[in-house]
Amino acid sequence: MLSYTLSREEKRPLYDQLYRLLRADIESGALSEGERLPGRRALSQQLGVSRVTVETAYQQLAAEGYVHARAGSGYYVDRIDVPLPCTTPPASFTPIETDAGYPVDFVKNAADEALFPFSVWARLTRAALIDHERALLAAVPSMGVPELREAIARLLYRMKGISCAPEQIVIGAGSEYLFNMLIQFLGRDRVIAVETPGYPLTARILQKNGMRLAPVPMDAHGVRMDALFESGARALVLSPSHHFPTGVVTSIGRRRELLRWAEETDSLIVENDYDSEFRFSGMPVPSLMSADTAGRVVYINTFSKSIAPSVRVGYMVLPPALAARYREEMGFYTCAAPALEQYVVERFLTLGYYDRHIARMKRACRARRDRVIALIRKSAFADRVTILEADAGLHFLLRVRTNESDAALKWALRRVGVRVACLSDYAYPGTTADAHVLVINYSNVDVDALEKSLPRVEQALLNGD
Amino acid sequence: MLSYTLSREEKRPLYDQLYRLLRADIESGALSEGERLPGRRALSQQLGVSRVTVETAYQQLAAEGYVHARAGSGYYVDRIDVPLPCTTPPASFTPIETDAGYPVDFVKNAADEALFPFSVWARLTRAALIDHERALLAAVPSMGVPELREAIARLLYRMKGISCAPEQIVIGAGSEYLFNMLIQFLGRDRVIAVETPGYPLTARILQKNGMRLAPVPMDAHGVRMDALFESGARALVLSPSHHFPTGVVTSIGRRRELLRWAEETDSLIVENDYDSEFRFSGMPVPSLMSADTAGRVVYINTFSKSIAPSVRVGYMVLPPALAARYREEMGFYTCAAPALEQYVVERFLTLGYYDRHIARMKRACRARRDRVIALIRKSAFADRVTILEADAGLHFLLRVRTNESDAALKWALRRVGVRVACLSDYAYPGTTADAHVLVINYSNVDVDALEKSLPRVEQALLNGD
Numbered sequence: 001m002l003s004y005t006l007s008r009e010e011k012r013p014l015y016d017q018l019y020r021l022l023r024a025d026i027e028s029g030a031l032s033e034g035e036r037l038p039g040r041r042a043l044s045q046q047l048g049v050s051r052v053t054v055e056t057a058y059q060q061l062a063a064e065g066y067v068h069a070r071a072g073s074g075y076y077v078d079r080i081d082v083p084l085p086c087t088t089p090p091a092s093f094t095p096i097e098t099d100a101g102y103p104v105d106f107v108k109n110a111a112d113e114a115l116f117p118f119s120v121w122a123r124l125t126r127a128a129l130i131d132h133e134r135a136l137l138a139a140v141p142s143m144g145v146p147e148l149r150e151a152i153a154r155l156l157y158r159m160k161g162i163s164c165a166p167e168q169i170v171i172g173a174g175s176e177y178l179f180n181m182l183i184q185f186l187g188r189d190r191v192i193a194v195e196t197p198g199y200p201l202t203a204r205i206l207q208k209n210g211m212r213l214a215p216v217p218m219d220a221h222g223v224r225m226d227a228l229f230e231s232g233a234r235a236l237v238l239s240p241s242h243h244f245p246t247g248v249v250t251s252i253g254r255r256r257e258l259l260r261w262a263e264e265t266d267s268l269i270v271e272n273d274y275d276s277e278f279r280f281s282g283m284p285v286p287s288l289m290s291a292d293t294a295g296r297v298v299y300i301n302t303f304s305k306s307i308a309p310s311v312r313v314g315y316m317v318l319p320p321a322l323a324a325r326y327r328e329e330m331g332f333y334t335c336a337a338p339a340l341e342q343y344v345v346e347r348f349l350t351l352g353y354y355d356r357h358i359a360r361m362k363r364a365c366r367a368r369r370d371r372v373i374a375l376i377r378k379s380a381f382a383d384r385v386t387i388l389e390a391d392a393g394l395h396f397l398l399r400v401r402t403n404e405s406d407a408a409l410k411w412a413l414r415r416v417g418v419r420v421a422c423l424s425d426y427a428y429p430g431t432t433a434d435a436h437v438l439v440i441n442y443s444n445v446d447v448d449a450l451e452k453s454l455p456r457v458e459q460a461l462l463n464g465d
Numbered sequence: 466m467l468s469y470t471l472s473r474e475e476k477r478p479l480y481d482q483l484y485r486l487l488r489a490d491i492e493s494g495a496l497s498e499g500e501r502l503p504g505r506r507a508l509s510q511q512l513g514v515s516r517v518t519v520e521t522a523y524q525q526l527a528a529e530g531y532v533h534a535r536a537g538s539g540y541y542v543d544r545i546d547v548p549l550p551c552t553t554p555p556a557s558f559t560p561i562e563t564d565a566g567y568p569v570d571f572v573k574n575a576a577d578e579a580l581f582p583f584s585v586w587a588r589l590t591r592a593a594l595i596d597h598e599r600a601l602l603a604a605v606p607s608m609g610v611p612e613l614r615e616a617i618a619r620l621l622y623r624m625k626g627i628s629c630a631p632e633q634i635v636i637g638a639g640s641e642y643l644f645n646m647l648i649q650f651l652g653r654d655r656v657i658a659v660e661t662p663g664y665p666l667t668a669r670i671l672q673k674n675g676m677r678l679a680p681v682p683m684d685a686h687g688v689r690m691d692a693l694f695e696s697g698a699r700a701l702v703l704s705p706s707h708h709f710p711t712g713v714v715t716s717i718g719r720r721r722e723l724l725r726w727a728e729e730t731d732s733l734i735v736e737n738d739y740d741s742e743f744r745f746s747g748m749p750v751p752s753l754m755s756a757d758t759a760g761r762v763v764y765i766n767t768f769s770k771s772i773a774p775s776v777r778v779g780y781m782v783l784p785p786a787l788a789a790r791y792r793e794e795m796g797f798y799t800c801a802a803p804a805l806e807q808y809v810v811e812r813f814l815t816l817g818y819y820d821r822h823i824a825r826m827k828r829a830c831r832a833r834r835d836r837v838i839a840l841i842r843k844s845a846f847a848d849r850v851t852i853l854e855a856d857a858g859l860h861f862l863l864r865v866r867t868n869e870s871d872a873a874l875k876w877a878l879r880r881v882g883v884r885v886a887c888l889s890d891y892a893y894p895g896t897t898a899d900a901h902v903l904v905i906n907y908s909n910v911d912v913d914a915l916e917k918s919l920p921r922v923e924q925a926l927l928n929g930d
Contacts, residue, residue: 068828078824113602122594125805129587137578139774173638173777173801180645184673204797208649210675304799309604312638312803332669334769336638338777340590341803363533363543 006047014049015056022057026066026077037067037075102419103449109394109441115361116308120353121344128343135343140335143327144171144315145342151349152315160273161290162299168323173336175274175302175314176205182298182316183209185330186235186268193233195223197426197433199244202237202272215428218243222250225257234267240288241276245426245439247389247397255288262296273301277358278365278394278443295319303345306358313337313345365394371447372440380458388437397423398438400461406435412463416456417449471512479514480521487522491531491542502532502540567884568914574859574906580826581773585818586809593808600808605800608792609636609780610807616814617780625738626755627764633788638801640739640767640779641670647763647781648674650795651700651733658698660688662891662898664709667702667737680893683708687715690722699732705753706741710891710904712854712862720753727761738766742823743830743859743908760784768810771823778802778810830859836912837905845923853902862888863903865926871900877928881921882914 004021006014025031037043037058044051058075061067067075129136135145143149149166156162172178179202188210194203196215206213214231216223223238236258240250250258262269271288289299302314318326335342348354373387376398389396402409406422413420423437450457469486471479490496502508502523509516523540526532532540594601600610608614614631621627637643644667653675659668661680671678679696681688688703701723705715715723727734736753754762767779779802783791813819838852841863853862867874871887878885888902915922 066824078828110604113599116602118598118602125594126591129590133583134578136775137581137583137773139575139769140777173642173803174799176798177638177642177801180649184645188675201797208795210653304604308602309799310601310804312605312799312801330673332666333641334639334774334777336642336777336801338638338803338806339775340806359531359543 004047006049015053015060018047018049018053019057019060022061023066026061031077033077035077036073037077039074102414103417104419104445104453106418106420106438106440106442106445108419108444110305110309110444112361112364112444113308115357115364117353117357121348124344124347124351124353125340128340128347132339132343136339138339140337140339140342142331142333142335143167144169144335144337145339145346148313148342148346148349149315151346155349155354156287156299156317159277160299161286162317163290164317165320167327168318168320170316170318170323170326171335171337171342172314172316173312174304175272175300175316176201177312177336178300178302178314178316179205180209181330181333182270182300183211185326188212190234190267191232192235192237193223193228193231194237194428195239195243196428196431197245197423198428199239199272200426203428206237213428215431217431218246218248220248221254222248222258223254225254225261228258228261229265234265235270236262236267237270237272239272239274239276241273242279244275245395245397245421245423247395250288255291258288259292259294259296263294267296269297271297271299273299274305275394277306278362289317292319295321298322306361307345307348307354311341311345313341365443368442368445368447369396372442372445372450375447375451375454379454381461384461394443395439395441398440399434400436400438402436402461404436409436409438409461412460413457416460417453418457418460469512471514480518480525483512483514483518484522484525487526488531491526496542498542500542501538502542504539567879568882569884569910569918571883571885571903571905571907571910573884573909575770575774575909577826577829577909578773580822580829582818582822586773586813589809589812589816589818590805593805593812597804597808601804603804605802605804605807607796607798607800608632609634609800609802610804610811613778613807613811613814614780616811620814620819621752621764621782624742625764626751627782628755629782630785632792633783633785635781635783635788635791636800636802636807637779637781638777639769640737640765641666642777642801643765643767643779643781644670645674646795646798647735647765648676650791653677655699655732656697657700657702658688658693658696659702659893660704660708661893661896662710662888663893664704664737665891668893671702678893680896682896683711683713685713686719687713687723688719690719690726693723693726694730699730700735701727701732702735702737704737704739704741706738707744709740710860710862710886710888712860715753720756723753724757724759724761728759732761734762736762736764738764739770740859742771743827754782757784760786763787771826772810772813772819776806776810778806830908833907833910833912834861837907837910837915840912840916840919844919846926849926859908860904860906863905864899865901865903867901867926869901874901874903877925878922881925882918883922883925 004018006017008014010017022031040051040054040058044054058067062069062075067077069075146166148171149169152169153164153166156164170178170181172181183206191212191214192206193214193216194206196217203213214233216227216231218224222240223236228236240255242249258269261267269288273287287299289297297319299317300314303311304314376382376385376387384401386399387396388399400409406424410420410422421439423433423439424435427433469483471482473479475482487496505516505519505523509519523532527534527540532542534540611631613636614634617634618629618631621629635643635646637646648671656677656679657671658679658681659671661682668678679698681692681696683689687705688701693701705720707714723734726732734753738752752764754764762784764782765779768776769779841847841850841852849866851864853864865874869877871889875885875887886904888898888904889900891904892898
C-alpha cells in the first residue's frame, strides 16, 4: 500500500498534493505500468482524507494520461515513456540572422513595429480563441478560412477596384509561399519575365522554383513592351501600382498594352501589389487586375507589409477559370496559414482596424519622409543631390552628383553608420541600371540618428571630390 | 463652427460622443482634408463641455488617423480614402472542400479533435501575447524562433534519439511546406525514390515541384534494396518508423543497408516521421537519422499530426553541413509559420503538455482500435478476414477473403455508409499492391456508428459470394 503524507497546512488542496505524489511515483517508476492504484475507499481511510479527494486526484491523473480507468475495476497505471535526461542545449543560441545594426538603415524595408496596434491584436486573438473554438481545432480548408476570403473580397472591391468572388481567393502563409504555390500550379515550361531593376527576392524565389527568367528593362511608363515581346516570356511578374525600386507607376496606356500582350501571346500577368496601400495622395491607383476582362491577371498581396511582418497571411486572387482549376489541382495542399491568425486578420479587417492602421502608418511614413527630405535639403550636399520621387510610399530615389563608383559611395556612407543600397544593386545580373542613385527606404529609419550623424554624412559625401 | 448636440443622459461618455460625431463628419466629407478642427477652448465653450473632453476626442481621432496635430497650431483633418459602398458578398459562401460525410470513415486520417487540450492552448496563447509582445511584432528569423528550435532539439533527443543542435532545425508552416523548401534547396536534377504503396500526397508534392519520381516496392523489412539500386535514384523519401499504409517498420538490417546505399551513391534520405509518436508498446524505435553518421539523412516531422491539424508548425532537421548551406542559400525566405504559434508550441512542449497530449491520444487510439477489432472478431464475417497489424499507431490492414474486385468491395461498403480505401489505392500509378486488403484508419472513426451499422456491413461483405 502507498504511504503518503498529506498536509492540511499547505496552500495546495489535498487532492492536488495526492495527485502530485502519485504522479511523481509513476514518473519515477515506483508505480509501474499496469499496476492497479489502491482502491479509493482503502486509500482514503489510510490517508485520513475523503473519498472525493482520492477520486479527484485519480481523475486528474486519468485526464493527463498517467492512468486509465477500467469499468468496475479501478485505475491502472499507463505506460509512461520515461524521459531521458535532457540534453543541455548550447548555453546561448547564436542568432543566425544578424542585423548589421547600422544606426541609420535605409535598406531595411519593413513597417515600423511601434505603430502596430498590439493591444487590439491581442484582444482580437483572445476573442477568436473564444468565438472559434471548434473551427480552430479542425484543419483549415485548403484555400483558406471562408470568412477571411469574404472580408478580403470586400477589401479588394473597396480599395483596389477588384470585383471577385471569395472563391477566387487563395490564402497562404505570406506572398513568398503563394509564389511557390502559383509556380507549382502554372508549371515550369514557360519563360517568366521580371522587371530590371527589380525586387531581387521575387527573382530568387522564381529561380529556386526552377523557372527560366527573362529580365525586362523599365522606362518611365513601366516595363518596356518591345523588350517584353522580344523576351519570348509567357508570364510576367510586376508591380504596376508602385514599382520597387524606381517608384514608377505603370501608366494607363502601358497597362492596356500589357493586357493586350497577355491576350495575344496567351500569357499570364502576376500583379505583385505588395505596398500600394502606402500611396500618399491623389486617387488610389486601380489595380491592373481590375482592368483585366480576359482572365489574364493574377493578383498577389500580403498583410505582412501592411499589418506587421510577423503576420504570415498573404492572398492571391485568380481569374475564375484558373481558380476552378487551382482548386482541383492544388486542393490537396493544406492551407499553410493557421486558422487562428486567419480569424484575427478577418476581424481586424471587418471591424475597421485595418483602415485605421494603414492611415496611421501612412501618416508616420509621410512624417519620416518629410523629415528626411528636410535634412537633405538643409545639408551641405543639398546642391549635389536630386530627389526623385513618385507619389507612393516607403521609399524615394536620391541621385548624387559624384565621380565615385556606387561601391565607393556605399562604403563611404557605411563607414559613418549609414546603410544604403544603390539602384544598380537591384539590376538583374547581366543588366545595368543608372549609377549614383541611392534607394532611400525611409519607412522605418531612425531620423534622429540621421540628424545626429549628418555632419559625418556630409563629410563622407563631399570628401570624394 | 461645428454644431453638435451632446447628451449627458447617454451611456457613452461625452468625449466618445464628440469623437463619433467628428469622425462621421470626416468620413462623410463634411470636414474635408486639410481643414482645421475648431480650437479646443472655443469648442468646449460652444458645446458646454470641459476642454479635456474636447482634447480627449481629438486625441482619439489623431490616434486613429483621422486628424493630425501640428505643434502650436491645432488639429487638421487627414485625407481619408472614402470607402466605396461594400460589395455584397455571395449570401452563403459555398464551402469548397466538402467532406463526403460517411457515418463510418476509415479514410480520414486525422487526430481526434475532441482530445485537443483547447483550454491549455488558449491559456498559452494568451500568455505568449503578454510575454513576447516585442518578438511578436518583428519578422520571425528565417529558420524559426530560436526558443522553439531549442525545445525541438530537446524533444528529438528524448524521443527519437537524435542529437542535433538547434541550428540544424528549420521551422516551417507544416511538412508540406517543408518538402517544398527542401526540393528548392536540393534542386530538381536528381531522381527521387518513393515507396509503393505509399502516401500519395508526398508523391504529388514532389511531382508538383518538378521532381522525377521512381517508385520502389516494399517488402517486410522496408523498401527493397535491389529496386532502389536499379532505380538510379539519388534521393529517397521514406517513413522507416511506421510506413503508410503497410505499417512496416524498417528493420535494423535494412536501415544499415539504406545508409550504406546513401553513402555509396552520394544520395540523400528524407525521413518522413509523421506518425511515429503513436507507437503503442515496446521501446520507441530510434529514428533513422539517429543512426546516420555520414550526414545523409534529413528528418521531417510536423505537429499537425501530433498536436492538432490546425497547428501549422512542422520542422526539418538537416545534417550540420547541409544546415549551413541551407542558411546561406534559403535564408532569404521569411519563416512562414507565425511567431505567435511558434511560441505557443514551444511552451506546449517545454511545460510537458505535449507528452501528456500524446499519451492521451495514444490511449484514445488504442481504445478505438480495441473496439474496432472486437467488433470485427464478433462479426459474421470474422472468419473471412485477417487483421494485419504492426505495432504502431493510427491504422491497421484487413485482408478480406473474397472474389470481388477492390472497387466492388469499396462500393458495397460505401452503400452501407462505410468509407474505406484499399491497399491498391496507394500503389504508385503503374505499380501494383495486394488486392482485397482494406486500410483501416481508426484514429478518428465513430465506433458507435460502426457498431450500429454492423448488420448491414455484414450483409455487404457476405453478399458478394
